[in-house]
Amino acid sequence: MRTIGVLGGLGPAATVDFLDQLVRLTPARRDQDHIPVLAAFRPQVPDRSAAILGLGPDPLPALLEGLHLLERAGADLVAIPCNSAHHWHAQLCEQSAVPVLHIARACVARLRQPPGAAVLVLATRGVQRSGLYRTALREAGLEPVEPDALAVQHDVDRCITQIKAGEPAAAAHSLSRVLRQAAGQGLSCVVLGCTELPLAARRCDPEGLTLVDSTRALALAAIEHALAEGVA
Amino acid sequence: MRTIGVLGGLGPAATVDFLDQLVRLTPARRDQDHIPVLAAFRPQVPDRSAAILGLGPDPLPALLEGLHLLERAGADLVAIPCNSAHHWHAQLCEQSAVPVLHIARACVARLRQPPGAAVLVLATRGVQRSGLYRTALREAGLEPVEPDALAVQHDVDRCITQIKAGEPAAAAHSLSRVLRQAAGQGLSCVVLGCTELPLAARRCDPEGLTLVDSTRALALAAIEHALAEGVA
Numbered sequence: 254m255r256t257i258g259v260l261g262g263l264g265p266a267a268t269v270d271f272l273d274q275l276v277r278l279t280p281a282r283r284d285q286d287h288i289p290v291l292a293a294f295r296p297q298v299p300d301r302s303a304a305i306l307g308l309g310p311d312p313l314p315a316l317l318e319g320l321h322l323l324e325r326a327g328a329d330l331v332a333i334p335c336n337s338a339h340h341w342h343a344q345l346c347e348q349s350a351v352p353v354l355h356i357a358r359a360c361v362a363r364l365r366q367p368p369g370a371a372v373l374v375l376a377t378r379g380v381q382r383s384g385l386y387r388t389a390l391r392e393a394g395l396e397p398v399e400p401d402a403l404a405v406q407h408d409v410d411r412c413i414t415q416i417k418a419g420e421p422a423a424a425a426h427s428l429s430r431v432l433r434q435a436a437g438q439g440l441s442c443v444v445l446g447c448t449e450l451p452l453a454a455r456r457c458d459p460e461g462l463t464l465v466d467s468t469r470a471l472a473l474a475a476i477e478h479a480l481a482e483g484v485a
Numbered sequence: 486m487r488t489i490g491v492l493g494g495l496g497p498a499a500t501v502d503f504l505d506q507l508v509r510l511t512p513a514r515r516d517q518d519h520i521p522v523l524a525a526f527r528p529q530v531p532d533r534s535a536a537i538l539g540l541g542p543d544p545l546p547a548l549l550e551g552l553h554l555l556e557r558a559g560a561d562l563v564a565i566p567c568n569s570a571h572h573w574h575a576q577l578c579e580q581s582a583v584p585v586l587h588i589a590r591a592c593v594a595r596l597r598q599p600p601g602a603a604v605l606v607l608a609t610r611g612v613q614r615s616g617l618y619r620t621a622l623r624e625a626g627l628e629p630v631e632p633d634a635l636a637v638q639h640d641v642d643r644c645i646t647q648i649k650a651g652e653p654a655a656a657a658h659s660l661s662r663v664l665r666q667a668a669g670q671g672l673s674c675v676v677l678g679c680t681e682l683p684l685a686a687r688r689c690d691p692e693g694l695t696l697v698d699s700t701r702a703l704a705l706a707a708i709e710h711a712l713a714e715g716v717a
Contacts (some may be wrong), residue, residue, distance in 0.1 A: 260631040265508040266517040269501060276497040282650045287528035292504075293558075296519035326525075326558045418514045473671075 254288050258351070258371065260319045262294030263301065263335035266418045267448035267468060271334035274472035286443065288479045291326050293323045295319045302338030302379030313341050317348055319416025326352055332356075334448045334468055334474045336376055340383040352478070359474035360467040361389040366442050371396045372465075373435050375409050376446035386446050405431055409447075416449035424449070425456035438462035486520050487711045490560025490583070492525030494550045495533065496649045497681050499680035499700060502567035506704035520711045523560050527551045534611030535571030549580055556582055563708045566586075566680045568608055568701055572615040589678065591706035592699040593621040598674050604697075605627045605667050607641050608678035618678050630672065637663055641679075648681035653694035656681070657688035662666070668692035 257275070261268030271291060281287045298316060305311030316338060323331055331353045333339065345353050366372060368450065372395050381399055388399040402408045408427045417423035423453040435443055442463045445451050451466040490505070493500030504524060513519045530548060535541030548570060555563055563585045565571065577585050579639045598604060606618040606625050613631055622629040640659045647656035660682065667675055674695045677683050683698040 258500075262516065262519060262521070265511075265513075265519045269505045272504060272526075273501045275503055277651065280496075281497075283492065283646075284528040284530075284532070284649055287494060287497045287526065289494065290524070290526035291526065291558075292524040292526070294504075294522035294524070295515040295517065295519065300516070322558055326523075326554055387629075417516055419509065425551055434711075452702070477509075 255329035255473050256291055257325050257479050258323035258329055258331040258347055259290060259292035260293050260295065260327075260333045260338070261335075262296040263298055263333070264449060266416055266452060267293065267298055267418070268294055268473060269412040270452055271332070271448065271468050271472055273448030274469050275475060277477055278469075278472055288476065291323055291328050293319050293322055294377055300359060301335060301340065304341050305337065305382050312338070313344060315340055316345060318395050320345055320349055320353070330354065330475065330478050334446060334471055336385065336446050338466055339385055340379065354471060354474050354478065355372035355384045356467050357389040357473045358387045360444060360446065360465060361393050361395070362387070362469040363473070364393065364395065364442065364465060366395055367404045368394045369396055369434050370442060371398050373398045373400070373440045373443045374399070374446050375414060375431060375443060375450055378406065378410065380446055381406075387443060391443040397399045400431070402434075405434055409450075412453050413447055416452050421452055421456060424453035427473065428453040429457045432457055432462060434460055487561035488521040488523055488559050489707045489711050490555035490558075490563040491522060491525065492548065492555060492563055492565075492570070492578055494528040495565070495570055496681060497528055497649055497686060500526055500566050502522065502684055503564070503680065503700050503701050503704055506701050508709060510701075510704055511708055518593065518716070520590070520708065523543035523555055523558050525551050525554055533567060533572065534609035535544050536612060537569065537572050537611030545576060548573055552577055552581055552585070555654060562586065562707065562710050564703050566703055568617065568678050568680060568699055569611045573615055578598045579622045584639055586703060586706050586710065588699050588703045589617045589621040590695060592624050592676060592678065592702040593618070595629070595702045595705070596625065596627065596697060597673065598627055600626045601628055602674060603628045603630050603672060605632070605672045605675045605676060606678050607632070607663065609645060610642065612678055613638075628671055631649065631661070634666075637666055641682075645679055645681040648684050653684055653688060654687035655685050660685040663691045664689055664694060668694055
């Protein structure tokens with residue numbers, strides 16, 4: 254078995270959720286069946302979304318520092334449970350000696366939608382600007398949809414901030430408005446393209462929508478990679 | 486702020502719970518307020534309880550390897566969310582350049598019981614044999630009580646195994662029998678002296694007992710240490 258490196262703390266609750274999924278989704282009956290993991294919580298990395306929007310310092314040096322720490326400590330692959338950080342995925346891969354998984358590609362790979370289906374992407378403003386899911390969905394022959402009203406993006410932002418502030422009930426309230434609006438628009442599939450959102454979504458009525466959890470998709474990709482590499 | 490090293494994966498679900506407590510109990514409104522953490526999940530470390538009972542290989546070399554990995558990666562203190570591993574606490578401290586917290590002492594320090602009060606200790610057979618809580622409770626002027634019937638320890642063992650196997654509902658069922666029996670005996674305070682037990686206890690009726698969670702106590706001790714060191 255290979256060691257999964259986790260460049261985390263972006264934010265901390267989302268990283269705990271990622272690790273929780275990793276443990277739950279690994280086929281194991283006892284401790285020794287589980288996959289070794291090295292998780293670096295680096296919460297001081299500058300805000301990713303703000304940087305993409307040109308409103309804050311560049312997080313790339315801090316992300317590279319975390320990546321190299323994981324490599325030196327023995328990680329055989331790296332997962333980053335933060336969608337916005339994937340704006341720098343190409344630069345991270347260039348400087349990495351080990352594979353760095355891509356959360357948006359892992360997430361889109363798990364969609365079971367007919368060709369051309371509309372998929373609503375909920376994410377930070379930074380991820381929307383970077384086009385992370387726009388690109389991945391189009392490559393998969395699907396039609397990315399972004400929140401059309403500023404009020405909806407405002408509720409997404411609020412939900413993320415509330416999870417980071419340790420207020421999951423308030424976060425679920427914010428996300429509920431977004432999901433009701435999406436269902437009312439006739440959408441049927443929603444990508445939770447920020448790792449804080451699943452923590453709120455689990456407390457929401459899904460309103461009949463298919464919610465696709467990017468944290469869970471990344472955890473499944475990491476497990477597949479770690480176990481497959483172990484066999485090889 | 487200092488970096489908290491976590492020698493974990495013993496077992497994996499308990500380590501996720503420890504990290505969850507660490508994040509929830511840290512006073513923080515945004516990512517950057519949180520404490521840096523390095524968590525090494527080393528689930529291949531040999532079974533601690535079996536080793537104490539002379540029934541399995543010595544885990545000390547693997548524990549030291551994990552400890553040194555955390556030191557090299559920049560941990561300023563180390564927490565081990567596994568009670569049984571603390572049988573080797575003195576040896577780990579001797580070979581460590583950074584402080585290694587002691588889960589049983591952290592747990593007993595949080596008890597609010599009158600002098601001489603009886604405290605039931607639920608733990609692995611290894612921890613009972615090692616006397617980890619017996620010593621810590623006596624030093625605090627409290628009266629340690631161990632399960633008097635073999636059937637009760639059997640239910641504790643079963644609960645731990647079920648959490649490790651990813652069966653929390655079954656684990657809660659096993660622990661419920663133990664708590665009912667303790668309440669029936671007239672006990673009022675129970676130490677959950679194995680980090681798997683709180684994961685089951687949260688699904689149980691506490692039967693009016695005060696349940697003291699060793700995982701939470703270790704998380705609080707780690708936060709206090711990390712923040713105090715940061716101020717100094």
